[in-house]
Amino acid sequence: MISREDRQLTSGKLSFTIIFMIVVRAPMRIGFVGGGTDLPDFYHRYPGQVISATIDKFVHVVINRTPLVDKISARYSIAETVDSPNELQHTRIKAALLDLGIDKGLEIASFATLPVKTGLGSSSSFSVALMKALNAYLGKKLDKYEAAEAAARLEIQLVGEPIGKQDQYAASFGGLNMFKFNKDDSVEVKPILLDYRKRLDLENHILLFFTGITRAASSVLTEQKSNIDKKFQTLKEMADSIPEFSAMLLEGDFRSLGEMLHDGWLKKKTLASNVSNQTIDKLYDAGMRSGAWGGKVTGAGGGGCVMFISPVEKKAAVRDAVARAAKEHDLKEFKEIPIHFVQSGAEILYNGDQLPTTLA
Amino acid sequence: MENYIRNFSSKVESALKNLPHEEIAKALNILQAVYERDGRVYVFGNGGSLALATHWVSDFNKTVFGHSEGLESRTKRFQAIRVPTTEEELTAWANDVGYDMVFAGPLQNYLQDADVVIAISSSGNSPNVIKAVELAKARKVAIIGISGFDGGKLNELADAKILVKTEKGQYGIVEGVHGVILHLMTEYFKDYFDHLADGGGGN
Numbered sequence: 133m134i135s136r137e138d139r140q141l142t143s144g145k146l147s148f149t150i151i152f153m154i155v156v157r158a159p160m161r162i163g164f165v166g167g168g169t170d171l172p173d174f175y176h177r178y179p180g181q182v183i184s185a186t187i188d189k190f191v192h193v194v195i196n197r198t199p200l201v202d203k204i205s206a207r208y209s210i211a212e213t214v215d216s217p218n219e220l221q222h223t224r225i226k227a228a229l230l231d232l233g234i235d236k237g238l239e240i241a242s243f244a245t246l247p248v249k250t251g252l253g254s255s256s257s258f259s260v261a262l263m264k265a266l267n268a269y270l271g272k273k274l275d276k277y278e279a280a281e282a283a284a285r286l287e288i289q290l291v292g293e294p295i296g297k298q299d300q301y302a303a304s305f306g307g308l309n310m311f312k313f314n315k316d317d318s319v320e321v322k323p324i325l326l327d328y329r330k331r332l333d334l335e336n337h338i339l340l341f342f343t344g345i346t347r348a349a350s351s352v353l354t355e356q357k358s359n360i361d362k363k364f365q366t367l368k369e370m371a372d373s374i375p376e377f378s379a380m381l382l383e384g385d386f387r388s389l390g391e392m393l394h395d396g397w398l399k400k401k402t403l404a405s406n407v408s409n410q411t412i413d414k415l416y417d418a419g420m421r422s423g424a425w426g427g428k429v430t431g432a433g434g435g436g437c438v439m440f441i442s443p444v445e446k447k448a449a450v451r452d453a454v455a456r457a458a459k460e461h462d463l464k465e466f467k468e469i470p471i472h473f474v475q476s477g478a479e480i481l482y483n484g485d486q487l488p489t490t491l492a
Numbered sequence: 493m494e495n496y497i498r499n500f501s502s503k504v505e506s507a508l509k510n511l512p513h514e515e516i517a518k519a520l521n522i523l524q525a526v527y528e529r530d531g532r533v534y535v536f537g538n539g540g541s542l543a544l545a546t547h548w549v550s551d552f553n554k555t556v557f558g559h560s561e562g563l564e565s566r567t568k569r570f571q572a573i574r575v576p577t578t579e580e581e582l583t584a585w586a587n588d589v590g591y592d593m594v595f596a597g598p599l600q601n602y603l604q605d606a607d608v609v610i611a612i613s614s615s616g617n618s619p620n621v622i623k624a625v626e627l628a629k630a631r632k633v634a635i636i637g638i639s640g641f642d643g644g645k646l647n648e649l650a651d652a653k654i655l656v657k658t659e660k661g662q663y664g665i666v667e668g669v670h671g672v673i674l675h676l677m678t679e680y681f682k683d684y685f686d687h688l689a690d691g692g693g694g695n
Contacts, residue, residue, distance in 0.1 A: 157529075273605070273632040307521055325517035328524075328684040332692060475525040480605035 152484025154195045154268050158261040159186035159474055160245070160252035161302040162340070162430055162439060164389075165396045168403055169371040170296030170313050171353070172288075173360045178367075180313035181374035183324070183381075184253075184302045188472045189245040191254055192481075193261035195269050196239040204229065207241035209248075224259055227290040232266055240265075246469070249346035251429065251436020256299030259283035260478045268483055279478050280304035280319070294353045295432075306477025310378055330384050331473055337386045337441050339424070341454055343415060344465030345435030352432040355404040366399050390425020390441035397428035407433035411461045418457035422449040437469065500664075507656050507669045516673060519610075519636045519652035520680055526570075526608045526634075527681075533572040534602060536595045536624060537612030540667045542574075544612055548674040549574045556681045570681070575599050575624070595624035603631060610636040614666045616644025616655075625649050638673065640666030 161184045169180030198205075205213045206225045214220055216236070217229035225240055240262070248254055263282040267274050274282060283300040287293045297319065301311050305321055308331070312320040326334070360367065373392060380388045397416075401408045408416075412429055415438050419427055423446030430437040442450050451468065458466035526533060533552075535545040552572040576582045576598040585597040599609070609628045613621040616639035628635050629649055637643075637650025641660045647653045656669045 268605075275632045306525060323518065323521065325514060325521065327517075327520075328680075328687065329692075332687070474528050475521050476528040477525070479525075479529050481529060483605055 153482065154265050154480065154484065155192060155482040156194075156261040156265040156268070156478065156480050157190045157192045157476075158257040158264075158303040158478035159306055159476055160189040160191065160250075160254050160257050161186045161299065162252065162338075162471070163298065163302075164393065164428075165377050166370050166374050167298065167432070168296070168356060168400065169367050170298035170311070171294075171357055171360065172296070172317075173357055174364070174367050174371075175313035176315055177364070179315070179371065180296070180367075181310065181371045182298045183308075183310050183374055183377055184298060185308040185473050186302060186306045186476065187252070188474050189252065189254075189469075191245075191257040191261055192243040193258065193265045194239075194241045194243070195265045196241075197269070198237050198239055202236045204234075204236060205239040205241075207239070223291050224262065224286060228262055228266055228286055231286070231290055232270065234266065234269070238269075246342075247346070249348060249436065250342055251349075251431025251433070253299035253302060253431065255349070256283060256287065256295075257303040257478075259287050260300055260303040262286075264478050264480060268480055273480075276304045276321075276477060277319075294350050294357050296353075304478045307475045308381070308473065310374060324378050324381050326381065330382075333384055334381070334386070335472055336444055337390075338471065339419070339440045339442055339447060339450055339454075340430075340469045340471050341415070341438045341458070342465065342467045342469055343412065343429075343435055343438055343458070344463040344467070345411065347432075347435040349432035352404055352406050352434045355406060356432070359404060363403050366402060370396060370399055386441055386443075387425050390427070392426065393428050393439075393441055394420070394426030397426070400428070400433065404433075409434070411463070412438065414461060415454055415457050418453040419450045422446060422453040424450050503658070503662065503665050504668060507658060507665055508672065510657060511669075511673070512654055515653045515655070516676065519654060520677065522608055522634045522636055522652055523677065523681065526606070527568065529606045530568055531604070531606030531608060532602075533570075533608055533610060534575045534599060535572060535610040535612070536575040536599075537621060538618050540663065541612035541614065541670070544667065544670055544674060545574050545610070547671070548572065548610075548678065551675070552678050552681075555678055556685060573602070575602065592619045592623050594620050596620070596627045599624050600627055603628065603633060605631070605633070608634045608636065610638065611646055611650070612638045612670060613644070613646050614640040614663050614670075615660075616641065616646035621646060622649070638670050640670070 163184045166182035170182055174180055203213050204217055206220055206222050212220055217226050220226035242258055244254055260279050260283040264274055264279050280301040284297045298311055301319055308324045310322040377392050419440045424440035424442040427440035430439055440450055535549055537545050549572045556570055575595050581598050582594050585594045611621050611625050622645050625635055635650045636652045637646040638654045639646045640656045640658055643655040647655045656666050658665050
């Protein structure tokens with residue numbers, strides 16, 4: 133084996149480990165129940181529990197080494213090229229690079245299937261993919277727990293976002309899972325094992341609509357966090373509903389799942405004043421009046437996507453009604469998002485860090 | 493004679509009754525994820541287990557995509573590969589380096605981040621199998637471990653721990669049931685792709 137050090141700069145010639153890019157992708161997710169109980173202020177008092185499933189919408193992070201350019205570039209919705217990570221505007225890329233001691237010669241770009249702030253966990257998917265990619269760049273491979281924890285640490289500790297850990301775990305592990313957040317900060321992951329028929333059947337009962345309203349999760353969660361004392365009982369009930377939801381998933385009892393989702397949504401709306409608003413309520417009511425069994429707003433709330441569980445024969449009616457309500461409220465970016473569940477978690481799709489090459 | 497046959501059959505029956513359903517389900521999910529990311533499945537074992545690996549690879553590769561719409565209509569692949577791929581490689585590693593490297597040696601060349609391994613060992617303790625499993629573990633590649641007896645080290649290291657629990661030395665029963673489990677894995681994906689081809693995807 134040639135060690136990384138052996139491949140570095142040698143006298144006379146410029147010798148590099150040329151990285152032909154690292155490509156990592158991480159899936160977005162739909163949270164079904166228990167969102168909010170993954171905040172430390174709650175789970176330090178009572179075990180938090182959530183159920184979520186990853187979907188076929190991904191965030192890709194690409195890293196490219198630039199041995200001849202002593203700069204850091206970050207390309208996302210904008211492009212930044214700076215002399216040192218300190219000057220970056222992107223808070224998470226900046227914090228990650230400073231923490232890992234990477235200071236130059238790197239391009240980082242991200243590509244996502246869907247825009248940010250849709251309530252599908254994309255920002256944590258980005259963080260998981262970023263940490264997996266940067267560690268691979270340093271020659272270290274992260275397993276699922278390590279990648280989830282690295283992303284959670286980045287977002288919560290290093291950047292100080294008021295969020296929980298469920299999205300980092302969902303993106304890292306992939307699939308339909310139950311996550312339990314314990315007092316001692318440990319996390320238990322229990323997959324809910326549906327065969328392909330049940331999984332496809334569940335997909336077939338779900339409708340997902342992007343409202344066109346975007347918001348940062350932190351704006352909702354900051355208030356929610358300060359309300360945890362007042363809302364402790366509600367959150368506890370949400371966490372306690374998880375085993376039943378899991379049982380209904382395994383049974384394929386979609387009506388009960390819809391009803392539990394509806395119940396969870398009503399509870400969640402009480403957690404902070406901005407979880408819902410008039411426009412979101414109108415969209416939701418339109419779907420429910422057209423025959424959906426239940427639904428919710430994905431993510432922290434305040435915007436993002438509205439999801440329904442509906443009888444298959446009512447899907448067309450729900451679609452029409454929600455689209456009409458969106459038009460009435462002039463939601464120009466409103467769109468249905470077809471989804472399939474995926475088993476994939478955060479994965480290194482390509483790692484070109486194999487060949488030592490010498491530039492004469 | 494009757495008694496002997498009945499006795500053997502009842503041991504097989506009891507092994508089948510006690511299949512670790514949840515671990516098999518986890519293995520199917522691991523394979524599903526490999527398919528989604530276009531990774532490959534590497535399979536290995538010694539003796540009868542190597543025969544099972546080869547049999548599975550040929551079945552899986554032929555059956556899963558070898559019907560209905562065929563390969564032309566698909567952009568994704570789902571490839572299973574036995575390690576080592578040739579007897580020449582096997583004997584070269586065994587002769588030149590050592591028998592413990594016959595799987596890990598070739599595997600360290602093949603294995604990429606998106607892949608997965610299936611290790612088959614009745615005892616779960618074959619040094620060459622464990623060596624290859626440790627390589628996969630170090631590279632954070634998911635491991636489906638198919639073992640017998642008490643599961644041995646393989647069952648400890650695997651992410652999906654498919655253990656056919658029997659008394660020590662019951663190779664016939666363990667290998668027979670391993671064959672059934674491997675067929676189940678092939679059938680599952682064959683049915684899944686058939687179902688999709690029939691328009692069962694919904695949404």
